[in-house]
Amino acid sequence: IDKKTGHSINSQLKRGSESSDDISAYDLILKNKEQLLSFNEPTRFIFSHSALREGWDNPNVFQICTLKHSDNQTGKRQEVGRGLRLCVNQDGSRMDIESCGEQVHDINILTVIASESYRNFVNDLQADIKTVIYDRPTIASSEYFIGKYVDGNGIPTIIDKTAADKIEFYLINHGYVDINRKITDKYRSEIATDSVAQLPDELKPLSVGIHNLIQAIYDDSLLNSMFINGHETKIKDNPLNNNFNKAEFQALWQQINQQYAYTVDFDSYELINKAIAHINDKLFVSQLQYVTTVGELKERITTQGIEQNEAFKTKRTHTTTLDHIHSGQIKYDLIGQIAQETTLTRKTIVAILKGLSTEKLDMFKYNPEEF
Incomplete structure (x- = not known):
């Protein structure tokens, strides 16, 4: 439908797309709800986020997948609230406890694929009731x-x-x-x-x-x-001893207790060999992990349950x-990063990396940033 004229226009396949603007799709969604709910109708839809906040009143929302981060608290509550509505069957009847009995909670399940961590998602979701619900591990297995x-x-x-x-x-x-x-x-x-x-x-x-x-x-x-x-400066405890109070030391201290600038010259060969030996002996890199958590809102919510963070x-x-990080289009400048953190030359860094054992070099693919 042309928004300006209100007339129907022929459907067209958009360049680079497999979808069309067929008017029959709009009619099916906006007008023929009975047909849409019928088991004989094979059409399935993916709704944009705005359809969950306002517009068509659809109670049959079972999955919500957020593809971008949003700080809109009201929007999150609207979207999830729409998904928490009791669904209807092909006849338009509400699937509540009177219709489904004990199966009502098995049928009316909303799956939210949150873009942020589950803990933050739950916190944001229940911010309006002044509570904090954490999804940290709850069992010591x-x-x-x-x-x-x-x-x-x-x-x-x-x-x-x-x-x-x-x-x-x-x-x-x-x-x-x-x-x-x-x-x-x-x-x-x-x-x-x-x-x-x-x-x-x-x-x-x-x-x-x-x-x-x-x-x-x-x-x-x-x-x-x-x-x-790990980059924090480590200062060893070095208390003063009895020599500090001796006259000889105090005389020396008065002579050297001035500001001076010193330059040092390191033997690059020695530095490279010692660095290789130290890294081969001490380097460890933790493997990346991700946590998949499945949670649900309890059947009954009480004020006490909310206060005790037990609603979810x-x-x-x-x-x-993860055994290794999959390679992608983004390249990690390992030599440049080490040069920035250590002020060593790229030539020296390359020499050190070449001298590392295969076992230590393989740790780079576990976690490039930590390596």
Whole structure:
């Protein structure tokens, strides 16, 4: 339909597109709703975001996929609110508890593929009721611990499946988790009074990091202490000794306690060899992970449930570790990035990279930025 004249125009296939502007499609959507809802009608539609906010009143929205980031809180509530409406069948009858009985919650399921993290999505969704609902892990199962890095006597250590299973058994054995692997009040009280049971001997060097991970399940502020800035300047403690007060030292101090500029000349060959040896011995790169979380709004929502952040429940959470990053059109300037951070010449950097072992070089594909 021409917006200016109101007359029908012939459908045309747009250049570079497989879709047409056939008027029959508009008639089917806007006029022939009974036909659209019929099982004999094979047509399926993808609606733009605006159709979820205003316009055609469609109760049968089952999936919402956001393709770009938006800070519009009202828009999010409108879109999800449209999807939360009870659907209708081919006869236009509302599929409520009277029609479907206990299956009403199996039929009326809205799947939201959120562009931001699930935690942020839930927070934004319920901002209007002044509550914060977090989608951090809620169970202390072995899967939660696998792949996490913790500090072991100053050495970053990854928790493998064997260690994760031992942690889970430790929690079960001391009554720190219930049958659903939820953290119990016993653990909360004992960790608060520093009377928690000791971990197995092989895990004791990792105690601080492991307990931080456990506490992060119910208090995600603990995660802040688990991240450090690797570029932060490290200053060693160097207290003054008795020589500082001696007259001889004070006389020397008065002579050298001035501002001077010094230049140093490094042996490039020695620097390259030592850098290669150090990197081959110490370098580790964590593999990237992504978490898939499936959650749903509970059948009944109460004021108490909202206040206790229990309106949403997580059905399952699955963590996947990427073996390598797929190559794409974007190139990562590794040599340029190292040169910027270290002020070394590109020639020196290339010589160091060439001297690394194959095992260490392969870590670049796990996580280029961290490498």
